[in-house]
Amino acid sequence: xxxxxxxxxxxxxxxxxxxxxxxxxxxxxxxxxxxxxxxxxxxxxxxxxxxxxxxxxxxxxxxxxxxxxxxxxxxxxxxxxxxxxxxxxxxxxxxxxxxxxxxxxxxxxxxxxxxxxxxxxxxxxxxxxxxxxxxxxxxxxxxxxxxxxxxxxxxxxxxxxxxxxxxxxxxxxxxxxxxxxxxxxxxxxxxxxxxxxxxxxxxxxxxxx
Numbered sequence: 669x670x671x672x673x674x675x676x677x678x679x680x681x682x683x684x685x686x687x688x689x690x691x692x693x694x695x696x697x698x699x700x701x702x703x704x705x706x707x708x709x710x711x712x713x714x715x716x717x718x719x720x721x722x723x724x725x726x727x728x729x730x731x732x733x734x735x736x737x738x739x740x741x742x743x744x745x746x747x748x749x750x751x752x753x754x755x756x757x758x759x760x761x762x763x764x765x766x767x768x769x770x771x772x773x774x775x776x777x778x779x780x781x782x783x784x785x786x787x788x789x790x791x792x793x794x795x796x797x798x799x800x801x802x803x804x805x806x807x808x809x810x811x812x813x814x815x816x817x818x819x820x821x822x823x824x825x826x827x828x829x830x831x832x833x834x835x836x837x838x839x840x841x842x843x844x845x846x847x848x849x850x851x852x853x854x855x856x857x858x859x860x861x862x863x864x865x866x867x868x869x870x871x872x873x874x875x876x877x
Contacts, residue, residue, distance in 0.1 A: 674776045727782040734786060735759055738793050746800070750874050755796050758867045762792050765862060766855040773854075781847035788855025791830060795823045795859065799868050803875055820864070827860045 673694075675687025738759070743752040766785055770777060802819040830852070837849035 676774050762863045765858045769854050781851045784848040784851030792859045
């Protein structure tokens with residue numbers, strides 16, 4: 669039987685010491701039988717470090733392929749490389765910012781967390797399409813800011829719905845999908861408040877210069 673858990677600290681040694689302290693505490697609790705609640709086993713998994721590393725690598729490769737596939741679909745939709753490239757750059761930036769935020773929060777990346785990042789890519793691309801369509805309309809009665817504001821109303825409504833859907837997953841399945849919920853929320857939050865406004869400004873400059 670193997671019980672694993674992360675250790676956090678400002679250095680590798682500090683993280684090791686923190687993990688060791690947690691292990692000793694858990695060992696004491698298990699030996700003395702002083703658990704505050706009855707144990708109910710939800711799921712048992714055993715994955716070797718080599719196999720786990722391979723899963724992580726394959727997940728990132730799959731994510732990269734997914735982004736390329738989405739980019740190809742965008743090109744088929746607009747037939748303009750000057751629209752396709754900004755969407756690709758924005759999507760990649762969103763993934764990098766999500767990983768950076770997760771690292772800043774010291775959140776351990778597992779398969780569920782990586783799946784959450786991939787899940788956040790879809791709404792991100794959808795929001796960029798909404799913004800692009802609003803800019804391409806070019807209605808004379810509406811300024812660029814008004815058109816983007818109208819697009820962001822739709823984006824914020826979708827964002828609130830997505831966050832609300834992720835909240836129940838925080839404790840679902842004994843926390844097994846908590847990483848999925850956390851990285852999904854981080855991804856869409858980074859997108860709505862950072863990459864979407866940046867993309868809106870960039871696409872307006874490209875199309876209306």
